[in-house]
Structure formats: structure tokens, C-alpha cells
Amino acid sequence: MNLEQLKQLKEKAQKQIALREGGKKYRVVVSMGTSGIASGAREVMKTMLDEIEKRGLDDVEVHVTGEHGLEDIEPVVRVEEAGGEKTTYARLDPEKAKKIVAEHLQKGRKVDNLAVGKQKKTE
Amino acid sequence: MFEELSQHILDIAMNSLSANAKQVQISILESRKHDWLVLRVRDDGRGMDAATLKRVLANRWSSKPQRRKPVGLGLALLQQTSEMCGGHFHVRSAPGRGTSVTASMRLSHIDRPPLGDLNATILALCATDKKMDVQLNYRSDGQKFSFDSREPATKGEVNL
Numbered sequence: 001m002n003l004e005q006l007k008q009l010k011e012k013a014q015k016q017i018a019l020r021e022g023g024k025k026y027r028v029v030v031s032m033g034t035s036g037i038a039s040g041a042r043e044v045m046k047t048m049l050d051e052i053e054k055r056g057l058d059d060v061e062v063h064v065t066g067e068h069g070l071e072d073i074e075p076v077v078r079v080e081e082a083g084g085e086k087t088t089y090a091r092l093d094p095e096k097a098k099k100i101v102a103e104h105l106q107k108g109r110k111v112d113n114l115a116v117g118k119q120k121k122t123e
Numbered sequence: 124m125f126e127e128l129s130q131h132i133l134d135i136a137m138n139s140l141s142a143n144a145k146q147v148q149i150s151i152l153e154s155r156k157h158d159w160l161v162l163r164v165r166d167d168g169r170g171m172d173a174a175t176l177k178r179v180l181a182n183r184w185s186s187k188p189q190r191r192k193p194v195g196l197g198l199a200l201l202q203q204t205s206e207m208c209g210g211h212f213h214v215r216s217a218p219g220r221g222t223s224v225t226a227s228m229r230l231s232h233i234d235r236p237p238l239g240d241l242n243a244t245i246l247a248l249c250a251t252d253k254k255m256d257v258q259l260n261y262r263s264d265g266q267k268f269s270f271d272s273r274e275p276a277t278k279g280e281v282n283l
Contacts (some may be wrong), residue, residue, distance in 0.1 A: 013249045034197045064250040106146045
């Protein structure tokens with residue numbers, strides 16, 4: 001790590017903290033427990049942040065939580081829409097994460113072949 | 124299991140989050156001169172009593188998920204890495220007094236994992252849904268810098 005990277009970190013972290021504010025159309029939740037980290041959840045999160053920034057999507061917030069109890073199918077990301085629809089994506093890697101950003105978060109099209117379980121609707 | 128020390132750091136600091144910490148301080152000391160790398164993660168979370176701590180550290184390689192409070196495997200993993208690399212591992216904790224985890228290792232040890240993507244670790248910790256302040260202090264023989272999530276744009280920039 002060098003000073004240039006640190007400077008970037010400061011800028012990115014500031015944006016990230018601002019993204020925590022809420023009230024966005026999409027809320028992306030990345031599970032970051034021990035098994036998640038071991039299977040690459042951190043890299044998935046970073047790819048999504050980069051991709052969201054690259055595409056200039058400003059109606060998305062990214063959050064990190066602990067274990068979801070889904071350790072067999074990590075890395076797991078849940079996309080929650082403002083309308084209440086929730087989609088859980090599992091066994092992700094950076095490439096699949098990019099696809100979710102491009103399809104689901106940008107175009108609003110769910111990536112069915114990466115999703116698991118039934119769609120949940122909450123009131 | 125973890126390929127990078129920064130993944131260990133993220134894992135330990137996520138425990139701090141589960142322990143309702145409002146602040147987590149990460150310090151990294153890297154000295155080629157003395158051949159040591161020392162990591163410390165300190166939080167102001169709820170802490171653990173002696174019995175919990177003992178159980179958590181004895182729990183190495185248990186794959187049984189501990190739903191209620193998923194600490195255990197992570198600390199044991201760091202202990203293993205640290206001891207494998209000729210270092211020491213120490214946890215100090217008490218109920219209501221937070222937890223401090225210190226892991227040292229020989230910098231030149233062949234099995235020592237690289238520090239890796241520390242930026243991604245700090246970014247992830249800045250994105251948690253509970254509000255937890257994150258501080259990082261890094262020091263090596265010739266370099267020193269700090270990061271503080273409370274004032275990310277202004278503080279730091281110390282160079283030697």
C-alpha cells in the first residue's frame with residue numbers, strides 16, 4: 001500500500017459513507033461473514049462498487065452485513081428494490097457481480113440464472 | 124482459508140460489528156529491520172468473558188455454525204496463521220470493555236500471507252449497515268499513514 005492508494009481510499013470511503021444514507025431505489029446487501037470472506041465476498045463487493053461507479057448509477061446503495069446463514073452458497077448478495085422485491089444471488093464471483101450491476105441495477109432486469117430461492121415480497 | 128492478511132482483518136473487524144462496537148481501530152506494524160509484522164484490531168464492543176473467550180479459541184476447525192454469535196472460527200484461523208509464521212497471538216477482552224486482538228508473525232516467514240487488498244477491507248468496513256467508525260494506522264520502517272472514517276478526506280497524509 002502506498003500513499004497514492006491511500007488517497008484513493010479516502011475518496012472512495014467518503015463516497016461509500018455517503019452511500020449509506022438510504023432512500024435509494026436499489027439496496028445491495030453483501031454478506032461478509034467468515035465463510036463469505038473466504039469465498040471472495042470482498043472482491044465481489046469491490047467489483048460491484050467499481051462497476052456502479054463506472055456506470056454512474058446513483059440510485060444504488062451498497063451495504064455490508066454479517067453472516068446470512070447461507071454459508072454453503074457464498075458469496076451471497078441480496079438486491080432489495082424500493083418496491084419491496086428482494087432477489088438473492090449466490091455463488092458469485094467478480095464476473096457474475098458485473099453482470100448483476102449491468103442487468104439488474106442498470107436495466108432493471110433480474111439475472112435469473114444467478115438467483116436462488118423464491119422471490120420474496122415484503123409489504 | 125484466507126489468502127490475505129487483510130481478509131483476516133476484515134473478518135475480525137466484522138466480529139467487532141456483531142459485538143455492537145461503535146469504533147474499531149486497526150493497526151499494522153511492518154518492520155523489515157526487526158522482521159516482524161504485527162496486526163491489532165481493537166474495538167469498544169460488548170467484549171467476552173473468560174469462558175466465552177476460551178470456547179471461541181478452542182473452537183478451531185469446528186465447522187458448526189454458531190448462529191447466535193458467529194465468532195469462533197475466524198479468531199482461531201488468525202491464531203493458526205500467526206503461530207504458523209513464528210509469531211504470537213493474543214486476545215484481551217472483558218464484558219463491557221471491548222476486545223483487542225493482537226497477532227504477530229515473522230515478516231520473512233515463507234508461509235506468511237501477503238497483506239493484500241487493504242483498501243477493499245477498509246471500504247467494506249465503511250459500508251456496514253450499523254454505524255461503526257473505522258480507523259487504520261499503518262507503520263513500516265520508512266512509511267506511516269492513517270485513515271479515519273469520521274473524516275476521510277482531510278486527515279492523514281503523513282509521509283516520512
